[in-house]
Amino acid sequence: MYDVIVVGARCAGSPLAMLLARQGHKVLVVDRATFPSDTVSTHYIHQAGLSRLKDWGILDRLVATGVPPMRHLTFSYTDIFLEGFADPIDGITEVYSPRRTVLDEILVDEARKAGAEVLEGFTVTEIVFDDGRAAGVRGRVGDGVEQVFRAPFVVGADGRNSTVATLVGAEIYRSIPAACFVYYSYFSGLDWPFQHRTGFGEQQFGAWPTHDGNHLLAVMRRRDRMREFRADIDGSFQEIFDQIVPELGADLRANGKRQENFRAMSYPDNFYRRSAGPGWALVGDAGYHKDPFTGWGITDALKYTEVLAEKLHEGLSGARPVDEAVAEYVKIRDAESNGTFELTCSIAELSLTPYYDSVFRATSLSPEYTTKFFGLIAGGISGEEFFAPSNLEKLYEEVDFPVDLRITTRP
Template identity: 55%
Template sequence: MYDVIVVGARCAGSPVAMLLARRGHRVLLVDRASFPSDTISTHYLQQSALLRLREWGLLDQLLATDCAPIRHMTLSYRDLIISGFAEPVDGLDFSMAPRRTVLDEILVRGAVAAGVEFRESFSVRELVWEDGRVAGLRGRDANDRFVEERATLVIGADGRNSIVANLAGAEFYKVVPPACFIYYSYFSGLEWDFHSRFGVGEQCAGWPTHDGLTVVAAMRRLDAFDEFRADIDGSLRTVFRNVAPELAEDLDAHGVQADRYYGIRYPDNYYRASYGPGWALVGDAGNHKDPVTGQGIADAFHGAELLAERVDQALSGQRPMEEALAEYQRLRDESTQTVFDLTTAVAELDFPPELVMVLSALPGNDRARRMFFGLLAGVVPAAEFFSPENIGAMLSTAAA
């Protein structure tokens, strides 16, 4: 019998398991993948996520890999170009885009070092119900045996198609249909900092990762999916030519493709009820949005921390589990709502006029620009950046 079983061992699951084990709880962590393991993601990590890794004592392991630090960002929307970077936070003056084979392995090892029992190649198939509450799970282990494990709480950190959420009947309460798809690959020969460039109904992007490689990505609206994938390489280069011709030229002249293309039609953006009797959800399982604002991993880390703290309070008898989990969901929603709305608006690849007005005020205003990059770094709260006072001040400076 465990205190907690966590299903899914990546950005949400390993941290929540690690943080609970560090507080003395008996935790089983399972994942159907075996690690190191890749997953579809362009893996950009904001400073807020790096700060959490540092707090958890895991950042040095990431820095010991050859992942390139990023210290300059260029964003553009049609003719409007904004470049710069966030102010250093607690001495941290860079972001990074580590491959998931590297990042997720560090997270899993962090959980195991904290005392978590980890079983990979373990595929969860069923929840165990007892007296109307989840009491454990059943699944196939690495030896193809069907096994049952029991716990006070089962946490689904099992991503967008969460089996825990589906079997627990977790209801969706805010759903925004997807707007786009993405194709990306890895190229050598490019010396790009971070670029995220938006044109009319299309976006191109790129940033450095490990091994001297650059992630190179193109996004378009869903109605262009069939046309795009008929010639993925040609379509991606066309998006770059349309949106950022200087990057397109560099890509054609110096880029050497080092991996295959990965693509996905984005699923819905959503919030899902994230707790019930004997179960809870964290990470994409409970809240997912288009990756255009690069927040999924940082949000998964933050959610893991919020949840671990409250589950610990309940397991140590300080408060009822249901009350603790309700607070977790409320705090998660409060802290992600504004960026969720911003993300779903930006993902349309046709920004609302109010957003264009705000962005247009940035190039000539150093303070506002630094704050904007702080927002992208996850260290300036969205509610503060988009507060009527701040927006009013930015617009009047721009008018003056």
């Protein structure tokens, strides 16, 4: 008998198991994968996410794997150009994009070191209920004998296509259609700083260094162009770099060498899913999923996993009813993530609204506000502060922005 069973052992599940085990709770975390193993991901961890790893005593271990630091970021939206970096967050002055084969194995190992039991290769087929409450899981390792594990609380940390969400009937209550598809792979032979470039024609590419001297290169286009893209994946991939930043396209053609197969991401719609019920909760992409454009998946998983761990501990320790405590986690997550969700869904359309065009165009003319922009991206400045009408009015005045283009209130 466990206190909590966590389904999914990647960047939400293992940290949750680790934090609860450190509090003295008996935790089982299961995953149908074995580790190390890969998964589709942007890899990017913002300063706010690295701050959580630092507080948990894990960041130094990640850095020691040789993942290259990034301290200069370049963003462009057609003819709007922004480059720089955020002010330090909790003393963190860089960001990283580790391979998931590396990051997830570290997180699984830290969960074990904390005292959690980790069962790899286990596929959940059923949530066990007692009197309407989740009370355990049923499943098997491979083709082995069916097993049942019991606990008074079950958490689904098993991604956007969550089995747990399906089995408990967790409905989606907010949804915004996904706009684009993504293709990415890993390339050697490049010496580029971080690039996040959106060009005319509603297309985008991103590039950032990761392990083993490689860069992750990713491209995005609108979904209605997927068939055209697939007709010549290599050519279409190269074309996007050529059209957005020709000099980088030329360097990619001359020096870039693809090291692995292309991976496609055709994401489901952006959503919030009911994430708490009698004896169960959802965390990470299982409960709240958004487009990869802003790279906030891992960071949000780490942030709100910590919130859920705190609330579960309150309930498991008897300080308050566990369902009441976990319901508060959902309220906190929804309130704090709303700005990131809305910004991501809007700019992932690959064409800026007049509001965002005005704000980002003015921002590019102000070194001080550019730093604030990167603070917004990094998680050090809230959207409420960055987009506050009074602050935008000051920005427009500072850069002498055309009066007829000033927009201070989001539509």
